[in-house]
Amino acid sequence: MIGLPLDEKITSRRVPHFVVSIVILLTILFGTNLFNILRIELSSSSSSEALCPLFEPIAPVSYLKDNSTVLTILHDEDYKQGSIKKLSGAIQVDTQIFDNQPNVPDAPEVWAKFKNFHKYLEETFPIIYSNLEVTKVNTYGLVYLWKGSNEDLKPLLLTAHQDVVPVQKDTLDDWTYPPFEGHYDGKFIYGRGASDCKNVLIAILETVELLLNQNYHPQRSLLLAFGFDEEASGVVGASAIGKYLEETYGKDSLYAIIDEGPGLAIDDLTGTIVATPGTGEKGYVDIEVQLTTPGGHSSIPPDHTSIGILSELAYIIEKDPYSPILTTKNPTLSYYQCLASHDSKNKIPSFTKKSILRAGYDKFANSKVIQLVQKNRFTKYLVQTSQAIDIIGGGEKANALPEHVRLLVNHRVAIESNVDSVKQHFVERVIQVAKRHNLSVKAYGELVLDTKDNSGVFEVNVFSSPLETAPTTPLNDNVWKHLAGVTRHVFEDLVYPDLDYPIITSPSIMTGNTDTRHYWNLTRNIFRYSPFFDVSFLGSSNVHSVDEKLPFAGHLQLTAFFYEYIQAVDTESANN
Ligand SMILES: *[C@@H]1O[C@H](CO)[C@@H](O)[C@H](O)[C@H]1NC(C)=O
Ligand SMILES: *[C@@H]1O[C@H](CO)[C@@H](O)[C@H](O)[C@H]1NC(C)=O
Ligand SMILES: *[C@@H]1O[C@H](CO)[C@@H](O)[C@H](O)[C@H]1NC(C)=O
Ligand SMILES: [Zn+2]
Secondary structure (H helix, E strand, O other): OOOOHHHHHHHHOOOOHHHHHHHHHHHHHHHOOHHHHHHHHOOOOOOOOOOOOOOOOOOOHHHHHOOHHHHHHHHOHHHHHHHHHHHHHHHHOOOEOOOOOOOHHHOHHHHOHHHHHHHHHHHHOHHHHHHOEEEEEOOOEEEEEEOOOOOOOOOEEEEEEOOEOOOOHHHHHHOOOOOOOOOEOOOEEEOOOOOOOHHHHHHHHHHHHHHHHOOOOOOOOEEEEEEOOHHHOOOOOHHHHHHHHHHHHOOOOOOEEEEOOOOEEEOOOOOOEEEOOEEEEOEEEEEEEEEEOOOOEOOOOOOOOHHHHHHHHHHHHHHOOOOOOOOOOOHHHHHHHHHHHOOOOOOOOHHHHHHHHHOOOOHHHHHHHHHHHHOOOOOHHHHOOEEEEEEEEEOOOOOEOOOEEEEEEEEEEOOOOOHHHHHHHHHHHHHHHHHHOOOEEEEOOEEEEOOOOOOOEEEEEEEEEEEOOOOOOOOOOHHHHHHHHHHHHHHHHHHOOOOOOOOEEOOEEEOOOOHHHHOHHHOOOEEEOOOOEOOOOOOOOOOOOOOOEEEHHHHHHHHHHHHHHHHHOOOHHHOO
């Protein structure tokens, strides 16, 4: 009998044992990531200074001559009482803003309440109004210019917004103190706008007032800009201000912009106080899909009504989340690398630390860091495009088939992605469902699938104006160095003199979008940064919610920061 060719092979060729061992070893190494793990374990964690240099503290020259004003801001009881009064008064002026408002000339009555706020500012800061040039842009946008003596220095822009989100009527009873009272309870100041962000606006004006009272004359022009519909995307306020500033000063004409944003908090990984200016913002796009199918009586329904079909689409969308991605373009990676480079208490486990330091170029290490970031619900989407099905609607009557149904999905676009690729991906999934049900698809004005059948049509459109991810603020320049240096000076020399480690300034992603979306053309050096200490990055401040409040010590820290920063960068040596 002739054996099968297979049998012969087995008997005639003996594979030596050592070869088998090597194959097994290699399989273990590569098949189980052991090789990747070893590579990380054997790497060094020491050469990390280059990834995130630690800058020396930077104090303005005036501080060395006379530190009394900044100490007054931080510690003087009379100064504090005066400051509480100013912020409380600002909270008392109702500047609630709703979505989708008409432009000012089309509906002046909608915006008239901002007159009261302007009046309050004029009465509270008369010296600013008599010394700075005030321009009203689109009626209620406020731009202040404090002209510097040296035209060669690019102006610095400090910004905040006058408006606040509405207080929902049915939550009024839940507030500990009424939202428009500006109550101070000995530690916190309560009210709508207390932390988002009349605190920033008032701190900026208080700082300028202090400097004017001391006869300060800046070399570098100082601009202040306060929009009035930030909570409705700034389409009426900051958008007009951005245009005005670009027309007046030109593209890339500013030294830096500081807008509302995160400040200082205790970082979970290292247990140290870290400053986290927002240096990037994710993109934004709402996509709406409508499905129109023939109506009819519900006693003779098709197998799937338009509601059923749209539900299938919803199911498919949620089953297919975007993949996470983390590159050196993402401030989140820089953030972790700063922590890993300066883990002064040695709290980060060695393997995690080494993975973070290698994550910019080592694929496996990168995947480990992504896992770390995504373990936490609050940080998960810093490295991933999010999709949330926020609106579904359709159906009118119990005995009638629904003819029109709609679904809206909100996306926050990852730093590494863009609006177009989200739009395309969305349509692919609609087409997938459409094909199953013999439906046509119209996407963004074009017929992309025509079944020549009249069983129905999907229509996909972008709802409200989309926003690309913001240009990332550079970290390797003198402007960043000064921001980090002044932060160290204020918080190490003045606020926490007993601290036994340096305060690291790490870049971060701002999760929402601020008015700076309208200021991209003015400078690359945009910081969403309100440096004061709060217990965690989410803070204790209940932004947009019941009992919005601000630890008042934070307000004083913020003012001290502005006071020192304006002076510290008021010199040619702070230029890029
Ligand atoms: C402020 O200045 C005084 C007088 O020069 C000095 O004694 C003091 O140490 C300074 N305080 C701080 C916090 O720098
Ligand atoms: C889809 O519609 C076309 C045109 O009416 C028809 O010829 C085709 O059979 C339909 N396909 C399915 C799967 O129902
Ligand atoms: C920024 O500049 C570009 C190119 O000139 C222009 O198209 C765009 O409208 C400007 N953006 C803003 C927000 O003004
Ligand atoms: Zn805000």
